[in-house]
Amino acid sequence: MFFVLSKTLGMVFMPINLLIELGVVGILLLATRFASLGRKLLVVTMALLALCGFAPLGSILIYPLEQRFPxxxxxxxxxxxxxxxxxxxxxxxxxxxxxxxxxxxxxxxxxxxxxxxxxxxxxxxxxxxxxxxxxxxxxxxxxxxxxxxxxxxxxxxxxxxxxxxxxxxxxxxxxxxxxxxxxxxxxxxxxxxxxxxxxxxxxxxxxxxxxxxxDWRVGGRADLLSFNKLSTDGLARTETAAREWLGLVAYRLTGRIDELLPGPGKD
CATH class of the missing domain: 3.40.50.620 (HUPs)
Incomplete structure (x- = not known):
């Protein structure tokens, strides 16, 4: 059951997928009496997509994971x-x-x-x-x-x-x-x-x-302040980081790991 949920709910709630889903809802709302809400939802969706794509959000999320083990x-x-x-x-x-x-x-x-x-x-x-x-x-x-x-x-x-x-x-x-x-x-x-x-x-x-x-994705602290030249790079990095953090939370809540963020010194 855990595997099935991780593949279904996990896919639905991935940030990029979720933003696209919200964008589709916004478009559908434009044809209803909630058109104003639809426009606002589209604006928020586009802003968040731009943040994930061009801002160093993905690098910020991945960095502590990659630094955890020397x-x-x-x-x-x-x-x-x-x-x-x-x-x-x-x-x-x-x-x-x-x-x-x-x-x-x-x-x-x-x-x-x-x-x-x-x-x-x-x-x-x-x-x-x-x-x-x-x-x-x-x-x-x-x-x-x-x-x-x-x-x-x-x-x-x-x-x-x-x-x-x-x-x-x-x-x-x-x-x-x-x-x-x-x-x-x-x-x-x-x-x-x-x-x-x-x-x-x-x-x-x-x-x-x-x-x-x-297979490092972030070079160092300087990357945490660097904006992405291509939105696809930022979106991919954000998606990778989100999947890993969600996985850590899910595995910790279900008792599959003993720490939220396992680190060195326990082997």
Whole structure:
């Protein structure tokens, strides 16, 4: 039920979708005796869309998420394993074109390949199925091995988990497959903005991992005062940040994570 609600209500209440919905309501009201309200609603909607698109709102929302976990300290020694979360691969498009298609967060795959070369004895786990509400045959995991092998990782080193639909299942299913032993050290590779929620879920699953953030969207504090040249950049960043913050709130309220904003120092 949680998964269904996250895919339905979550989509409806995403900021950009919500603003478009309000705009449509405003247009419909223009043909009624509430035309004045419709015009006001359209003005407010356009103003908020401009704020999300051109103002640094998205950067402001993403920055504290990306700053939560520092870069991994290699001085601690070689890890026993490397876990990379799904998300970069468009499984539906890959199936349609019969070739792996990477659309977002490719840094997750690049960083995993670099780590695998640096630590040749570490096992490599890719975890990701399909996040679609309606079940489909196309899974990210079906194409991950091809990509990672092309990046230089031997197939026999890989473990592919292809059933998980969200980050909570990433954590649960990966733990079940890996069965980590006491004292083993596992790295978790995912986008920096997604790391707090991911770490919280892996901790809740009883799988202690070390954060290896990648795929940053905000460069530094200066970006918090910089307006976007293209509205699409700002809208995308705002949408990403809103999805992550809403996810953190929802997971905390339902007890799926123990803190609203998980941080370092608990592994």
């Amino acid at each position: 870069a991994w300290d290699a001085a601690r020694g070689a890890p026993d394993g490397i876990i990379v979360l799904g998300g970069p691969i468009d499984a539906d498009l890959s199936e349609a074109r019969n070739t792996p298609v990477v659309r977002n967060a490719a840094d997750r795959l690049f960083a995993t390949a670099a780590l695998a070369r640096r630590y040749p004895n570490a096992r490599v786990v890719f975890t990701g199925g399909s996040a679609n509400l309606i079940a489909v045959d196309a899974k990210e995991g079906d194409y991950a091995a091809t990509i990672l092998e092309g990046l230089g990782i031997a197939k026999e080193r890989m473990i592919i988990e292809r059933q998980s639909r969200n980050t909570q299942e990433n954590a649960q299913f990966t733990k079940a497959i890996v069965d980590p032993k006491p004292g083993e050290r596992w790295l978790l590779v995912t986008s920096a903005y997604h790391m707090p929620r991911s770490m919280g879920l892996f901790r809740k699953a009883g799988f202690p991992v070390e954060a290896y953030p990648v």
